[in-house]
Amino acid sequence: MPASANDVIEAVVDHGTYESWDAPCTVSGADVEYRAALARARARSGVDEAVLTGVGRVAGHPVVLIVSEFAFLAGSIGVAAAxxxxxxxxRATRSGLPVLASTASGGTRMQEGAPAFVRMLDISAAVARHRTAGLAYFVHLRHPTTGGVMASWGALGQITLAQPGALLGFVGPRVTEVLTGAPMPEGVQTAENLAARGLVDALTPVSELRRLLTTILGALRGARLRTSSPAARPPRTPRTLEPADTWASVEITRRRDRVTLTDLYRNGIAVLVPLAGTGRGRPAIHLGLASVAGVACVLIAQDRRSDQPIRPHDLRAARRAMALAEEWRLPVITVIDTPGADLSAEAENSGLAFAIAQCVAALPTLAVPSVAVLLGQGAGGAALALLGARRVIATQHAWLAPLPPEGASAIIHRDTGHAPDLTRQQRIGAPQLFAAGIVHHVVPEPDGQAPDDLAAAVTDAVTNTLKQLPLRPDRGGAQG
Incomplete structure (x- = not known):
């Protein structure tokens, strides 16, 4: 049996802390038949409308709840519910409180027609104002959520969770078949399908919702990064770095035992809540609400060991993460380690250059602190997309180039044999990038250093750099 609105509230909030904000609903101009339907809905569901609103505490954090009741006329939204x-x-926006919207609805209430339908505009605008104020808006999609609810406030979450097995879609399968004459293919309108396609961040049953919210709210409340403390010191790069052969560095960054994103995860970077948007298979870019030495941040990290190249939707997901960091006033950490983006007809048709350009333009203009880590390979536009942070840290053997060295050789010499010489001529190595002011700090790599030791040194450099970058004045929003 589907969870009721009261079941959701009871499962999420601390016992005894929920306070309803709902005034009695009235429906003016309703005919006798509709009034009778409303009376039956109240008796069947035990609530007075298709949505309940109020405030409660989740592990001590105050949260506003907007929860659908499907048993009331299929959770449909009329004017009063809107x-x-x-x-x-x-009220949540005025009070500076985060919102959890838990939906289970067939959409607009057909008995009220256009006046109810257009109220989805007002709801969506209210969500936009809430997010613009720097406040958190979470969505939990329950079974079923379709129609105008799914296509408005149900799809506007900064983090979107979904009940496993839930029917989720634009128009329900029965209506789709009536209007098109063909059934919707099986498995399309499911929470699992949306999660696989990066449209849902996590499959979360009602029983797990409280735990996940506690993690997120705790991280946001703890994100009080301010100006540097007297004890904080910026990382220092030696004035003269040990000379290194640039081609040798390129080869080092391509070795299987080279430090990877996984090593960073073991040594100071913790992903608290993964964010979706990267499609099927192991993603080429990891996104998440993360913590670096206890500082909450948004992580956008390339994984050179992914089974897929970086594609346009990976970069659009990265752009989404940048926007989320901006709304929540959280610092952004990017990790660059890529042999280059997907070179295919599909990538071109999907707007690869456009997706790169959007990231290139967005990252330098963020008002929140941002740190880019050039961990290893930095080839082409895929690397440039995540480079434009306020501060750039590089490992000593990292490199950055317009193309992989072999590609540059092919352009200039029509072969790949000149790649080693071109790496030196193009000054792509970390020491040269530091000398040119492109990189602000280089993390030394002593001979024989273990990947875990290098990862720990990188994390320390990120932490110290973050402490030097002031966050713009906090308005208390996302922190709850």
Whole structure:
């Protein structure tokens, strides 16, 4: 049996802390038949409308809840329900509180037609105002969520969770078959399919919702990064770095035993909540709400061991993560380690250059602190997309080039044999990048250093750099 609105509230909030914000609903101009339907819905569901709103505490964090009740006319949203949602969002915004919207709805209430339908605009605008104020808006999609709810406030979450097995879609399967004459293919309108395609961040049953919210809210409340403390010192790069053969560095970054993103995860970077948006298979870019030495941040990290090249949707997901960091006033950490983006017709048709350009333009203009880590390979536009942070850290053998050295050789010499010489001529190595002011700090790599030791040194450099970068004035929003 599907969870009721009260079941969700009870499962999420601390016992005894929920306070309803709902005033009695009235429906003016309703005919006798509709009034009778409303009366039956109240008796069947035990609630007075298709949505309940109020405030409670989740592990001590105050949270505004907007929760659908499917047993009330299939959770459909009429004018009165829409008013209730808009009022709750506005009150949450004024109070500086995060919002959890838990949906289970067939969409707009057909008995009220266009007046109810257009209220989805008002709800969506209220969500936008809430997010613009720097406040958290989480969505939990329950079974089923379709129609105008799915296509408005149900799809506007900064983090979107979904009940496993839930029916989720634009128009429900029965209506789709009636209108098109053909059934929707099996498995399309499911939470699992949306998660696989990067449209849902996590499959989360109601029983796990409280635990996940506690993690997120705790991280956001702890994100009080301010100006540097007196004890914080910026990382220092030696004035003269040990000379290194650039081609040898390129070869080092391509070795199987080279430090990877996984090593960073073992040595100071913790992903608290992964963010979706990277499609099927092991993603080429990892996104997540993360913690670096206890500082909450948004992580956008390339994984050179991915089974897929970086594709346009990976970069669009990275752009989404940048926007989320901006809304939540969280610092951004990018990790660059890529042999280059996908070179295929599909990537071109999907707008690879456009996706790179959007990231290239967005990252330098963020008002939050940002640190880029050039961990190893930095080939082409895929590397440039994540380079434009306020500070750039590089490992000593890392490199950055317009193309892989073999590609540059092919352009200039029509072969790949000149790649080693071109790495030196193009000054792509970390020491040269530091001398040119492109990189602000180089993490030394002594001979024989273990990947874990290098990863720990990189994490320390990121932590110290973050402490030197002030966050813009906090308005208390996302912190809850």
């Amino acid at each position: 008013d209730r949602i808009v009022d709750a969002l506005a």
